[in-house]
Amino acid sequence: EIVLTQSPGTLSLSPGERVTLSCRASWSVSSNYLSWYQQKPGQAPRLLMYGASNRATGIPDRFSGSGSGTDFTLTIRRLEPEDFAVYYCQQYSSSPYTFGQGTKLEIK
Amino acid sequence: QVQLQESGPGLVKPSETLSLTCTVSGGSISSSYWSWIRQPAGEGLEWIGRISPSGSTSYSPSLNSRVTMSVDTSKNQFSLKLSSVTAADTAVYYCARDVSWFDPWGPGTLVIVSS
Numbered sequence: 001e002i003v004l005t006q007s008p009g010t011l012s013l014s015p016g017e018r019v020t021l022s023c024r025a026s027w028s029v030s031s032n033y034l035s036w037y038q039q040k041p042g043q044a045p046r047l048l049m050y051g052a053s054n055r056a057t058g059i060p061d062r063f064s065g066s067g068s069g070t071d072f073t074l075t076i077r078r079l080e081p082e083d084f085a086v087y088y089c090q091q092y093s094s095s096p097y098t099f100g101q102g103t104k105l106e107i108k
Numbered sequence: 109q110v111q112l113q114e115s116g117p118g119l120v121k122p123s124e125t126l127s128l129t130c131t132v133s134g135g136s137i138s139s140s141y142w143s144w145i146r147q148p149a150g151e152g153l154e155w156i157g158r159i160s161p162s163g164s165t166s167y168s169p170s171l172n173s174r175v176t177m178s179v180d181t182s183k184n185q186f187s188l189k190l191s192s193v194t195a196a197d198t199a200v201y202y203c204a205r206d207v208s209w210f211d212p213w214g215p216g217t218l219v220i221v222s223s
Contacts (some may be wrong), residue, residue: 007165033208035208035209035210036208037153043215044202044213044214044215044216045153045202045210045213046213047209047210047211047212050208050209056211069159088152088153090153090209090210092208095139095166096155096168096169096170097143097155098155099152099153099154100152100157101152102152102153
């Protein structure tokens with residue numbers, strides 16, 4: 001199975017800052033079959049990006065995704081207070097689907 | 109828009125079978141694949157498996173021997189059974205529409221395995 005490794009584990013940042021989260025795959029993710037989710041405490045994950053760089057419906061354009069092969073990133077251009085959460089990547093290139101272990105964004 | 113809701117017992121005894129149902133509203137279950145995903149407290153997400161409207165399934169190899177999924181198109185529901193549970197199966201269980209990525213998700217239901 002494809003193992004996804006996210007880094008860093010935790011980031012302490014301030015509103016207004018720019019942040020880039022990393023997701024690295026143990027094998028190439030074909031056709032950029034990678035998605036990103038945001039999860040806030042007590043809530044289900046919410047889809048942010050699919051196909052590595054396509055924003056889901058209703059996701060603000062301060063969120064962007066990029067990458068290919070084994071290296072993918074999620075960038076948040078200017079952090080808003082509501083962006084502090086845990087972010088997960090997920091690959092659907094091969095079964096079983098797998099998730100990264102998550103990156104937690106916390107307010108500095 | 110499509111909404112999902114998990115239901116089932118919140119407490120299951122060790123060695124017994126966990127059974128959950130996901131009810132789909134606002135759309136037809138025949139329009140997509142559907143998945144179950146779980147999350148132990150304070151941990152990450154684990155994909156359990158998926159089911160098609162016709163009932164064909166694909167399970168995670170780590171759970172394959174204990175998982176059974178089914179679909180009831182007349183009720184717009186799909187279900188999960190996980191047998192021989194242990195404390196390690198304690199988690200929040202989510203159902204989600206599976207278009208390869210997952211969207212939307214149900215709110216999740218906590219299942220505790222304890223005697």
